[in-house]
Amino acid sequence: MITESSVRAQLPYTLRQVDLPALGQLYRGKVRDNYSHGDRIVMITTDRVSAFDHVLGTIPFKGELLSRLTLFWFDKVKDIAPTHLLSSPDPSVMVVKRAQALPVEIVIRGYITGSLWRDYQAGTAGAYGIDWPAGLKKDQRFEQPIITPSTKAQYGKHDVPISEAEILCQGLVESGVWREATNVAHRLFQRGQEWAASQGLILVDTKYEMGIADGKLVVIDEIHTPDSSRYWVADSYQERFAGGLEQEMLDKENIRQWLIREHGFSGQGQPPPLSDDVRVMLATKYMEVFERLTGQAFESEVGSVEARIRKNLAAAKYL
Ligand SMILES: Nc1ncnc2c1ncn2[C@@H]1O[C@H](COP(=O)(O)OP(=O)(O)OP(=O)(O)O)[C@@H](O)[C@H]1O
Ligand SMILES: [Mg+2]
Secondary structure, three states, rough: OOOOOHHHHHHHHHOOOOOOOOOOOOEEEOEEEEEEEEOOOEEEEOOEEEEEOEEEEEOOOHHHHHHHHHHHHHHOOOOOEEEEEEEEEEOHHHHHHHHEEEOEEEEEEEEEHHHHHHHHHHHHHHHHHHOOOOOOOOOOOOEEEOOOEOOOOOOHHHOOOOOHHHHHHOOOOOOOHHHHHHHHHHHHHHHHHHHHHHEEEEEEEEEEEEEEEEEEEEEEEOOOOOOOEEEEOOOHHHHHHHHHOOOEEEOHHHHHHHHHHHHHOOOOOOOOOOOOOHHHHHHHHHHHHHHHHHOOOOOOOOOOOOHHHHHHHHHHHOO
């Protein structure tokens, strides 16, 4: 089993990037190193962590946790929509079919919190074209999940809120495709919330990316990970909500709050270096989500992630 001391022991072995030009053309996102060759992409989920659109450093076992959780969820939702997954030659690597990505990220929320709460409170939540009810409280559950789309920004730029009307009127997504994509998002989210609830968690909100491959809508990227979603502990939700306290969070929000609290950093200027303690703290939160969702202990090896990936890619004849 991975204990806190193994997490600490993994600190020097985390994966910042992988240079494997033999795999194809590199697109380095904030978290993934994506090598494309024809219509195939080898997506390597590194241990990088980003917050407020800055890459801050690495978190032990993060790439493996995200990639394995995405595989777990892809299997759980396979009756709802096809995904881009072709194979997974290493716990941190997914080989996927390249899709024409929709230029819009489908954010779906079951609760009002985070940036939406801040915008709602400031009276600036209008960009989504949604008529928000008055009198909502922070972290309150919506009667029905609500989609708040954002346009996918180029590297280094912030994503921008957009309304459904604008998406259709600017022709960013064709209306039939948009209808199908939002329908799929609602069904994925419902499945995700139900499973999370059965494991004592609340899937608060999440972000889907979808694309078209072979003329069909497919779910791409990652799903229901603690990077792309918020997770709260279900047991303590009601009491904390009623008392106006912060929820017990098991997602990336932990590092955002550390940055704000310890360094007053919320995206402007140079990000501060991450302390080893905060790197270990985030790793243990992500491990807890993994273990709760899958119902299994997280097992992995302390050691070089890069060496393991190279070995597994070679064994699967990708190198
Ligand atoms: N099947 C797919 N076909 C095409 N693009 C994909 C597919 N799956 C994921 N992607 C894209 O690959 C990239 C994954 O890398 P990563 O998650 O690190 O990027 P990001 O930092 O979230 O986004 P950005 O592109 O803004 O840097 C994303 O740009 C994502 O949209
Ligand atoms: Mg991403």
